[in-house]
Amino acid sequence: MNPNTQRQQVLFLWMEDSSLEGRIVGWSFFDGADPSADWTEVPYRSGVAALADGWRLIQVSPLVSPMPGHEHEASFLKHEYLFERIVDISHG
Numbered sequence: 001m002n003p004n005t006q007r008q009q010v011l012f013l014w015m016e017d018s019s020l021e022g023r024i025v026g027w028s029f030f031d032g033a034d035p036s037a038d039w040t041e042v043p044y045r046s047g048v049a050a051l052a053d054g055w056r057l058i059q060v061s062p063l064v065s066p067m068p069g070h071e072h073e074a075s076f077l078k079h080e081y082l083f084e085r086i087v088d089i090s091h092g
Contacts, residue, residue: 001086004089005088005089006086006087006088006089007031007032007033007086007087007089008032008084008085008086009029009030009031009032009084009085009086009087010029010030010082010083010084011027011028011029011030011043011050011055011082011083011084011085012026012027012028012029012080012081012082012083013026013027013044013047013050013080013081013083014026014027014079014080014081015046015047015079015081016079017079018079020046020047020048020051020057020081021046021047021048022046022047022079023045023046024042024043024044024045024046024047027039027042027043029043033089047081047083050083051083054085055083055084055085056083056084056085057081057082057083058082058083058084059080059081059082060080060081060082061078061079061080061081
């Protein structure tokens with residue numbers, strides 16, 4: 001990546017299950033050139049759709065089994081996927 005001509009964008013997607021084809025239940029977007037940039041609506045139907053749009057999958061959260069007796073308690077969003085893409089600085 002050339003920092004004079006390109007910037008990194010990072011996209012976190014949380015899915016309802018461990019499948020990249022699953023429904024997105026949460027997301028967070030960061031743009032290296034515009035810290036205030038935000039997406040107010042779900043950006044994709046699935047993680048597969050993000051891949052098809054040019055995002056690179058760089059991290060997947062490990063699958064963690066709940067402790068016995070805690071299977072039905074609310075917790076953090078467990079199925080996190082981290083994507084990145086490199087775009088030209090002139091890209092809107």
